[in-house]
Amino acid sequence: MLELAKALQRLAVRGRPADPLLELSPPLLRRPGESDFQIIRDIAWRSWASAYGAFLPEEDRSRFFAQYYTKDGHRRALASHRTLFLLAEDERSPMAFLLATEDAGRVHLHRLYADPRRQRSGAGQVLWDELIRWTRARGATRIVFEVASDGVSGPQFYRKQGCRPIDETVMPIGRVPVRVMRYAFDVSREVRGR
Numbered sequence: 206m207l208e209l210a211k212a213l214q215r216l217a218v219r220g221r222p223a224d225p226l227l228e229l230s231p232p233l234l235r236r237p238g239e240s241d242f243q244i245i246r247d248i249a250w251r252s253w254a255s256a257y258g259a260f261l262p263e264e265d266r267s268r269f270f271a272q273y274y275t276k277d278g279h280r281r282a283l284a285s286h287r288t289l290f291l292l293a294e295d296e297r298s299p300m301a302f303l304l305a306t307e308d309a310g311r312v313h314l315h316r317l318y319a320d321p322r323r324q325r326s327g328a329g330q331v332l333w334d335e336l337i338r339w340t341r342a343r344g345a346t347r348i349v350f351e352v353a354s355d356g357v358s359g360p361q362f363y364r365k366q367g368c369r370p371i372d373e374t375v376m377p378i379g380r381v382p383v384r385v386m387r388y389a390f391d392v393s394r395e396v397r398g399r
């Protein structure tokens with residue numbers, strides 16, 4: 206009985222049940238190392254399967270990954286001084302990653318993918334916020350990127366951030382012509398607006 210009373214008191218103090226899922230800390234960001242290659246590739250692979258699987262067959266995704274997700278490419282990204290390469294994780298698992306490069310005042314966001322098992326947990330937002338901070342710190346003013354038009358989560362996420370669709374183009378991935386929307390986000394304009 207005493208134990209029950211103590212438990213109820215703990216609950217009242219904390220205001221919510223001691224559910225471990227509710228007690229996860231926010232995603233933490235860190236720079237990946239060489240040994241994170243497979244973790245990052247797996248996040249991207251699962252994210253692509255879930256977001257693009259309906260219009261991009263596995264064979265074409267495989268070809269793309271064999272060409273663009275290599276250990277060498279991973280090492281080059283780690284070594285580059287004009288690259289932001291970050292992994293978001295919490296105590297449960299790696300969640301998402303971001304890869305962007307800055308060139309002459311313009312940042313190209315190459316990759317932002319969240320593991321579908323951990324999507325909508327705020328990792329994408331934490332990475333995006335850090336990208337904005339990094340862009341400002343480098344004195345760059347614009348972020349540009351492409352997103353598959355037929356995905357759902359990507360276009361929705363960037364709309365939420367206030368990104369501007371510029372134009373649509375077609376990018377061959379394996380044998381499939383994939384429609385992609387080019388977006389821009391002006392960091393300086395956003396600063397003035399605050």
Ligand SMILES: CC(C)(COP(=O)(O)OP(=O)(O)OC[C@H]1O[C@@H](n2cnc3c(N)ncnc32)[C@H](O)[C@@H]1OP(=O)(O)O)[C@@H](O)C(=O)NCCC(=O)NCCS
Nearest residue numbers: 256317318319324325326327328329330358359361362365
């Ligand atoms: C876009 C993406 C990186 C966002 O990562 P995330 O960790 O889920 O994002 P957050 O939890 O921080 O933000 C959630 C927001 O993303 C959007 N979103 C994420 N998943 C969504 C889904 N399944 N359906 C609709 N919107 C979704 C929504 O705007 C959502 O905000 P809301 O929950 O207030 O509606 C992730 O959904 C993803 O990997 N998508 C597939 C690949 C892709 O399109 N990447 C961008 C190409 S560069």
